[in-house]
Amino acid sequence: MRLDYHTHHERCGHAQGTMRDMIEAALAAGVTQLGLSDHSPLFFLEDDHPSPGMTMARSEFPRYVEEMLALRDEYAGRIDIRIGVESDYMPGWMERYRGIYAGYPLDYVIGSVHYFEGLHVFNRTRWEAADADPLRTFTLYIRLVQEAARCGVFDILGHLDAVKGLGVVPADPLTELWDETVRIIADADIAVEVNTSGARKPAREWFPSTDLLERLHRAGVRFTFGSDAHSPDQLLYDWEPVVDYLHAIGVRQLATFRNRRRELVPLVR
Numbered sequence: 001m002r003l004d005y006h007t008h009h010e011r012c013g014h015a016q017g018t019m020r021d022m023i024e025a026a027l028a029a030g031v032t033q034l035g036l037s038d039h040s041p042l043f044f045l046e047d048d049h050p051s052p053g054m055t056m057a058r059s060e061f062p063r064y065v066e067e068m069l070a071l072r073d074e075y076a077g078r079i080d081i082r083i084g085v086e087s088d089y090m091p092g093w094m095e096r097y098r099g100i101y102a103g104y105p106l107d108y109v110i111g112s113v114h115y116f117e118g119l120h121v122f123n124r125t126r127w128e129a130a131d132a133d134p135l136r137t138f139t140l141y142i143r144l145v146q147e148a149a150r151c152g153v154f155d156i157l158g159h160l161d162a163v164k165g166l167g168v169v170p171a172d173p174l175t176e177l178w179d180e181t182v183r184i185i186a187d188a189d190i191a192v193e194v195n196t197s198g199a200r201k202p203a204r205e206w207f208p209s210t211d212l213l214e215r216l217h218r219a220g221v222r223f224t225f226g227s228d229a230h231s232p233d234q235l236l237y238d239w240e241p242v243v244d245y246l247h248a249i250g251v252r253q254l255a256t257f258r259n260r261r262r263e264l265v266p267l268v269r
């Protein structure tokens with residue numbers, strides 16, 4: 001069983017290849033279950049296509065879902081394709097998002113904190129500003145992750161500690177705040193992805209870090225795998241080390257999703 005639940009394609013404006021390219025690469029790599037999860041339109045903004053380099057247009061979303069469904073049927077019997085989306089968590093907008101997603105036959109929704117303090121989480125100008133304050137920024141980000149866990153719109157939390165992505169480390173590890181976050185995630189019964197894109201960024205670490213993965217596992221949180229591939233060659237990135245690591249800390253199952261319901265499968269290479 002090899003699965004990858006976090007993949008993007010050219011529709012978002014900053015990834016390479018079509019969904020078909022991703023599926024063909026998954027077949028070649030022996031992926032049994034492939035989740036398609038492009039970036040959701042920015043439903044919290046007025047315009048149809050406010051940020052072409054970040055996400056598809058709002059008006060494109062129905063075609064995105066239709067194409068996924070057609071590909072799922074076309075490849076049935078060869079690879080198990082799951083219909084997903086990577087959503088933003090945006091305070092004050094989640095009831096709107098919930099309603100929009102309910103209108104589509106999605107298997108799962110990943111919830112990620114991408115935008116806060118007016119900037120994308122991987123925008124380095126945040127750290128270069130004269131008044132940059134990593135402790136304040138990390139605290140704010142983690143609080144938003146807690147809200148995302150509790151909002152009830154998501155099946156999976158995306159790149160949990162992405163705020164560390166550019167390699168900035170706060171003066172305090174915020175251990176208590178993370179412990180509180182682990183409890184909130186466990187209580188919300190939401191899965192967490194092991195997102196290996198962090199290892200391709202300056203942080204050189206998975207999202208979440210192995211330390212957090214261990215604490216989450218001890219709290220009973222379930223995991224899925226996501227390479228966050230932005231091109232077909234990034235599929236299954238670090239799959240083997242992740243499986244080995246999870247196995248070593250006692251994880252024996254991974255979470256998969258169908259019709260917004262969680263199904264556990266054995267964790268094997």
Ligand SMILES: [Zn+2]
Nearest residue numbers: 008012014039
């Ligand atoms: Zn992206």
Ligand SMILES: [Zn+2]
Nearest residue numbers: 086112158159
């Ligand atoms: Zn993301």
